[in-house]
Amino acid sequence: MIATRGLTKRYGRVVAVRDVDLAVGEGDRYGLLGPNGSGKTTLVRMLLGLVFATSGEIEVMGRPIPRRTGEVLPRIGAMVEGPGAYGHLSGRANLALLDASGPGRGSRRTRRRRVEEALERVGLGGVDDRPVRAYSLGMRQRLGLAAALLHEPRLLVLDEPTNGLDPRGIREIRDLLRALNDAGTTVLLCSHLLGEVEELCTRVGVMDRGRLVLQQDMSDLRAPTGRVEVRSPDAARAAALLDGRVEHRDGDRLLVRAADAAELNALLVADGLRVTGLRPQRHTLEEIVLSVTGASADRFDRPPPASGGGPSDRSGRSERPGRSGRPAGAP
Numbered sequence: 001m002i003a004t005r006g007l008t009k010r011y012g013r014v015v016a017v018r019d020v021d022l023a024v025g026e027g028d029r030y031g032l033l034g035p036n037g038s039g040k041t042t043l044v045r046m047l048l049g050l051v052f053a054t055s056g057e058i059e060v061m062g063r064p065i066p067r068r069t070g071e072v073l074p075r076i077g078a079m080v081e082g083p084g085a086y087g088h089l090s091g092r093a094n095l096a097l098l099d100a101s102g103p104g105r106g107s108r109r110t111r112r113r114r115v116e117e118a119l120e121r122v123g124l125g126g127v128d129d130r131p132v133r134a135y136s137l138g139m140r141q142r143l144g145l146a147a148a149l150l151h152e153p154r155l156l157v158l159d160e161p162t163n164g165l166d167p168r169g170i171r172e173i174r175d176l177l178r179a180l181n182d183a184g185t186t187v188l189l190c191s192h193l194l195g196e197v198e199e200l201c202t203r204v205g206v207m208d209r210g211r212l213v214l215q216q217d218m219s220d221l222r223a224p225t226g227r228v229e230v231r232s233p234d235a236a237r238a239a240a241l242l243d244g245r246v247e248h249r250d251g252d253r254l255l256v257r258a259a260d261a262a263e264l265n266a267l268l269v270a271d272g273l274r275v276t277g278l279r280p281q282r283h284t285l286e287e288i289v290l291s292v293t294g295a296s297a298d299r300f301d302r303p304p305p306a307s308g309g310g311p312s313d314r315s316g317r318s319e320r321p322g323r324s325g326r327p328a329g330a331p
Contacts, residue, residue: 001026001155001186002047007056009042016042018210020056024203029177029187031197031218033289034207036298040190043207044080044157047188049073061154077153079161083144087133091124091143094132098147118146123172137164145173149180156180159190174200198222198285208293221288224280228261230254230268231277238273255281 002024009017017039024030034040045051047060049069058065060072085094095115100108119125122142132143141164148156156177162170170193177200181187191197197204204221206214227247232238235252248255258264261280268275295301 001028001061002188003059004047005057007043007046007058008054009039009046009051010054015210017046017053020207020210020212021215022047022205022212023215024186024188026186027181027184028203029181029201030189030203030205031201032188032190032205032207033192033194033197033285035293035295038207038293039210040207041081041159044159044188044190048076048078048080048157050080074151075154076157077148077151077155078157079144079148080157080159082159082163083140083147085132085140085143085147088131090129091119091127091132091135091139091146092129094143095119095147095150099150114150118149121149121176122146123169138166138169141165142169142173145176153185155186155188157188160192161189162191162193162196170196194285194289204285206289206292213292214288218285221285222282224282226257226259227281228256228258228264229277229279229281230256230264230275232268232273232275234273237271238268241268241271241273252276 002022004020004022007017007020007022008015020039020043022043032040032044042051046053047058047065049066049072052066061075063072065072085091086097089097092115095118096111099111099114116125119127122145124139124142124146127139132140135143141161145158145161148158158177161177162173165173174196177187177189187200189197189201198218201218203217204214205212230238231252232254233252235249235254238254239246239249242254242256245257246254247257256264261278265275265278
């Protein structure tokens, strides 16, 4: 569905995206993750032909982008960097205008039906004619998603689609995206909500400082680690029994090297030990993402003190007073 090779985007000396090989298969629910400033939005904008790449290749639905963008965009539903709408018009009027525009516009006779179906799908079927500027953030997000769904796209590209929604709203959108995917729509989702990506996505890519540092199926990422977490009020006796296999102990909790949790449980119970909890260890998506990414681009920490004990000016000269009382190196 989406393939890039060596995709790079530079803005002057700044490299926003560097040598990315993205692979989104047809039918995937693909979660694109990464810190702020990691290049996710720039990458998505290049996929949609909104920004030209400095180098590299892009294919979407088997067509080169941006050369064949006009053929591909009518089959894509997208919401990037927040929903856009005319604030003085109602949600229905906004969707009707969008439906009437562009090469993928539908028949005028069925426009009202398409607009109403899109609003119903996202939970805005009963909205009145108030202008969009009076919508809450969650309502705007729902309207943006309705706009992306107007023409039953083969590919959905969504940037933080649940921003501003309450927990029930987040679950509704998650269920909607899963149903659309089951019906054949491929979903590319950019999100900071790791729990939502973990719940929804079948494949994950992680960006960091412009690079795609991880790309893997969720089932492989969440596979058992070969360790079992055991809780037992007899933890000391369990540790003695499992001598050499216990990697960590914290109170009544043990982390044990074991391939088969049921076999480990049988061993402990057969020795008369009480087991109150037992489960194979799996890494969370948060642990995985934090292990392969650095700090956000919007974080600015103080630099460490210069070696030698004194602060330095921009030229790197020490400002520690010399014998004359002036900074060393001063005229």
